[in-house]
Amino acid sequence: MPELPEVETxxxxxxxxLTGRTVVGVQVxxxxxxxxxxxxxxxxxxxxxxxTFTTPARRGKYLWFPFxxxxxxxxxxxxxxxxRLDPAGAPLxxxxxxxxxxxxxxxxxxxxxxxxxxxxxxxxxxxxPSEVSHIARDLFDPELDLDATVAAVRRRTAPIKxxxxxxxxxxxxxxxxxxxxxxxARVHYGTSAAALSEQSVRRLLHQARAxxxxxxxxGGTSFDxxxxxxxxxxxxxxxxxxxxxxxxxxxxRCGTTIARERFGxxxxxxCPGCQPPARLA
DNA sequence: CTGTGGTCCTGTATGC
DNA sequence: TGCATACAGGACCACA
Numbered sequence: 001m002p003e004l005p006e007v008e009t010x011x012x013x014x015x016x017x018l019t020g021r022t023v024v025g026v027q028v029x030x031x032x033x034x035x036x037x038x039x040x041x042x043x044x045x046x047x048x049x050x051x052t053f054t055t056p057a058r059r060g061k062y063l064w065f066p067f068x069x070x071x072x073x074x075x076x077x078x079x080x081x082x083x084r085l086d087p088a089g090a091p092l093x094x095x096x097x098x099x100x101x102x103x104x105x106x107x108x109x110x111x112x113x114x115x116x117x118x119x120x121x122x123x124x125x126x127x128x129p130s131e132v133s134h135i136a137r138d139l140f141d142p143e144l145d146l147d148a149t150v151a152a153v154r155r156r157t158a159p160i161k162x163x164x165x166x167x168x169x170x171x172x173x174x175x176x177x178x179x180x181x182x183x184x185a186r187v188h189y190g191t192s193a194a195a196l197s198e199q200s201v202r203r204l205l206h207q208a209r210a211x212x213x214x215x216x217x218x219g220g221t222s223f224d225x226x227x228x229x230x231x232x233x234x235x236x237x238x239x240x241x242x243x244x245x246x247x248x249x250x251x252x253r254c255g256t257t258i259a260r261e262r263f264g265x266x267x268x269x270x271c272p273g274c275q276p277p278a279r280l281a
Numbered sequence: 282c283t284g285t286g287g288t289c290c291t292g293t294a295t296g297c
Numbered sequence: 298t299g300c301a302t303a304c305a306g307g308a309c310c311a312c313a
Contacts, residue, residue, distance in 0.1 A: 001306025078307050114290045
């Protein structure tokens with residue numbers, strides 16, 4: 001469920017307390033989240049013990065935790081993953097899957113209801129894990145080439161929403177911020193990306209970055225307990241959403257009733273007034 | 282290569 | 298009170 005603003009909120013929360021800490025013990029409570037580790041769960045625990053964290057990093061929705069030895073722990077939260085930092089011995093949250101005891105009497109805990117997320121040790125992955133290298137830079141990345149990204153979007157003939165959700169084209173955008181950006185830019189989700197002008201794509205990406213910036217300032221979007229910060233607190237941005245989750249409400253811009261439509265196997269929220277389908281050419 | 286749809290999971294809400 | 302079904306902030310993989 002977490003998209004860029006939520007993952008970045010978590011990264012910042014972890015950076016404060018994880019940087020410089022050493023792992024003194026690992027417990028794998030459920031094997032599924034470490035399924036990507038070839039050596040199995042026991043080896044995962046053994047090989048991570050004794051390592052010292054440097055500053056956590058992020059690209060799009062991927063997180064990784066570089067160690068001083070040059071390796072990294074790669075994490076993806078998928079739909080329901082969370083990280084929590086708690087005093088050692090504090091009660092475990094429901095669905096806690098892996099715990100890392102730290103040398104300051106705290107624990108880093110990976111919690112994941114649906115277990116679609118995962119943790120992997122990436123050998124030599126401190127700077128950029130190979131598991132992340134296929135992911136495009138995100139809209140917050142200072143090294144993002146915006147012109148090239150605009151061109152890459154317009155090279156696609158798929159519906160624009162599919163293209164901005166494609167993490168190989170531009171990363172970090174998920175279902176909420178895709179719908180919000182499309183609403184802000186007044187673009188219908190089904191419009192072929194190739195049919196949009198360069199200026200339209202530029203505007204759309206600008207709005208995507210803008211809405212994610214505002215969300216980050218609010219600590220991200222929480223609909224329920226499935227997204228919380230590392231200390232268990234919720235984000236406040238859901239109240240600022242213009243269309244996502246607002247089926248039946250009036251459009252804040254024109255008053256037309258917000259619609260929910262099925263697209264690509266998931267829900268899309270849009271204003272039929274502000275975002276009419278593109279005219280067939 | 283590009284686009285699409287199924288699949289991995291658990292839990293909750295809703296309808297009969 | 299069951300029980301079935303739909304749906305959920307994501308990404309990978311097989312297939313046309």
